Amino acid sequence: MNGAESLVRTLVNGEVNVCFANPGTSEMHFVSALDRVEGVRCILGLFEGVVTGAADGYYRMTGKPAATLLHLGPGLGNGLSNLHNAKKARSGMVNIVGEHATYHVKHDAPLTADIEGVARPMSDWVKTSRASKAIAADGALAIEAARVAPGQIATLILPADTAWGEADGPAQVAKPAPPAGASADAIKAGARALQNGAAATLLLGNAALKGKALDWAGRIAAKTGCGLWSEAANARVERGAGRPPVAQLPFLVDPAVAALKNTRQLVLVGAKIPVAFFAYPNKPSVLIAPGCEVIHVAAAENDLEAALEALAGELNARDTPPLAHGSTFNVAPPAGPITLEGLGDILNALIPANAIVLDEAITSGRTFTEKTMGARPHDWLSIVGGSIGWGMAAAVGAALGAPDRKVVALLGDGSALYTQQALWTMAREQLDVTVVIFANRAYKVLFNELANVGAQAPGKNAISMLSLAAPAIDWLAIAKGFGAAASRATNLEELALEFKRALAHRGPYLVEVVF
């Protein structure tokens, strides 16, 4: 058995059963080994941003790291942006990056680059495996690193001779250690804050936003009357009618400050102190009110379900029925010209039960999370790292991770243009994804931001850099190019019709919303 095969068998031992890939020559022994070993499904992305974004989406839905297969430093470079998003979302994945044979690196062949240097800024763990007899053990370390709660980016660099040289066999992979518990003192401090009468907000992040953890949070809020918020962007929130109503902190500085201005005590469970997405002259970086006390009950690395259960116990809220949002979806979808309000209303009416919604709609989506709090129960996945080009790719992984659920990707046109190649993988794998492109034909957010910095009316250079209008992108043609079905909506009634058509379709279907 060669090193490559020992690594593939180690992946199987570690329950890494999906490999999102865009390989090259230096990875051919690994590709060949994937053919000889049962247990790893290989999914091709036409561009590495699709590959790493898909692994992120997959982890968010399954809690299991996927592997990625990338081609040397530049291939890893193409995947960095979505590695950044995955790292900020605390997703786990195992990147396998091919490298020249160890003895070949010194010759500075064309594709030679400092792969560890490229990997480090967007990885939690990086290692170059130096010998074919060591690669299985290194692979096990990578998997173990990826599984450290709540998830880590592990990048294993695989020189070609490490892949083709003789190995002893696969390595065993240690079971993940359970996440550390929150301290009893922190729980008590949180409980005190939530019942001392001063205005308190429970701010949830990461795994606190789903399953039993969320249920405990709903009981705590019902019992104490505290505010119940999530961070502005979250890896995955279980929400909708019947679920605890967790409001999402606004993206923009002024509304976020307004949302938090009455909070005297901020109780953090899996969340960090809210900060502005960007700095602006004369606006704060930290969004909480002056004098607001911060209580760190548990961080994303902790066992958040246990922490919230303990907090509920401390508050005698274990048997309090959790807050549950009423249903708002039983309404007719709106008609008329497309407005941001109307887009939110359409989603509220039409998101199907158990859907997985990926939100990268940027300016078009400003009403979405508020309008859909009482929609049919669904999961909501946000672009946590803020680097656009995530949603189309993450939808691929989400659909593979949850093949029985409808995936709905809500994308700004500017964002979707970064990784539109994902449509091809959706078509090839017949992934059940409804892609909605909000085609305002601009980096609209940047026109707003240009005004925010005090610029006068945008001039020739600014317009050339912020407008996508000339020529208009034809998303129906692009979908056809990649083998996906598509249609267009230019008003709300058409959108309702086309959205329903897309949802009824099994497989990828793109709706271009022009406005």
Add this chain to the structure above:
Amino acid sequence: MNGAESLVRTLVNGEVNVCFANPGTSEMHFVSALDRVEGVRCILGLFEGVVTGAADGYYRMTGKPAATLLHLGPGLGNGLSNLHNAKKARSGMVNIVGEHATYHVKHDAPLTADIEGVARPMSDWVKTSRASKAIAADGALAIEAARVAPGQIATLILPADTAWGEADGPAQVAKPAPPAGASADAIKAGARALQNGAAATLLLGNAALKGKALDWAGRIAAKTGCGLWSEAANARVERGAGRPPVAQLPFLVDPAVAALKNTRQLVLVGAKIPVAFFAYPNKPSVLIAPGCEVIHVAAAENDLEAALEALAGELNARDTPPLAHGSTFNVAPPAGPITLEGLGDILNALIPANAIVLDEAITSGRTFTEKTMGARPHDWLSIVGGSIGWGMAAAVGAALGAPDRKVVALLGDGSALYTQQALWTMAREQLDVTVVIFANRAYKVLFNELANVGAQAPGKNAISMLSLAAPAIDWLAIAKGFGAAASRATNLEELALEFKRALAHRGPYLVEVVF
């Protein structure tokens, strides 16, 4: 004047007159300044790989660095692959990468990343400017770094408060220092090798492949009978009928070894000792024959024209008429089913005079450089760093750098799928580019490489990672989606017809060659 404006005015001082851009919020003050200052043309790329690839193509045709404008660490990450290609081609450019305000970085907002860490592997020069009064001087340093012969990647990181804070004004930019001359001893050693009777090859790289430098090389070869070769991939070669016939070293190991096996003395002018693109079991990394003597006359950093002139003088070849390849283009283009031979014959017959040809055709292009040695005179630009996704983007910059010349981009379908967004920039700017996509619907080179590593017939996983056949990409639809004209050819007579149609069209035109 704020820091951003002082930087833009410094760019103008340094003759950086084009900015390939994909900005975000942190760059809005810089965008606004670009509106207030005359002298920088802004070109939007829908993805940062287009932006950095375009700057590479622009430098190769003009010898002038362009600026790029990129959005924080992830935006830079998206541009890394083509920065890698540009660095290996020794192109100069000035990357301006937005960063959070200096005081905001510590808050770890979503887009926060180690930008210097991302930049370093693919940059020759990196600096974060720490103050608005320093940014103009830092900008001048970046331009000076980019202009160091033969060209360097300079990355200047611009925190938002450095852009919006008060500045004193622009900085002056020092004129580039002339490149160092080769040593007299090296010239003499080269001359000895070329006339001592043992088989000698003159291997040219970088600026030795164009203009007067190439002319001197042609005289030297005519006088001495030495072999005249270029490296396997080159930033820009002036070639075709009437030009010195410089053969390109083959990409594959065995043919490259065969090409060099009789060379006893290898004389390097702007080139390095040839090495294998990848390592393979039981094949050499270094491609020259055992015992071959290597004479380093001049490196890419040196004044190659002066070195070759001096070498010609030493050899009494100054007045020897240079070798000139005969014309082969005056033939009818071939007909029949598409073959690699036939593709090369079509190019030989139809490449227009003075064309700029970008070659990223990978397996489809294996006959191209040999077949076109006697085509109408043209420039040939190769993907020097080997990271696919270059040609479509570099064509944008080449067309902007040489607006009166026809650009012909020859692309494998696998490669073109990395940066197909470049079609939109071509359409928007009405760039005169003929894009030919060789749609063999596979990473064909990898099927070959899989066989090279001794794998049996590819299995399910290998095929899923190497084939692009299902669904077939519809390039006509993709071109339409981005606003470019297109047509398809399925045999050589159709290709000749459609290629002529594309060449007669002013503006972007894509020909999909299906075989």
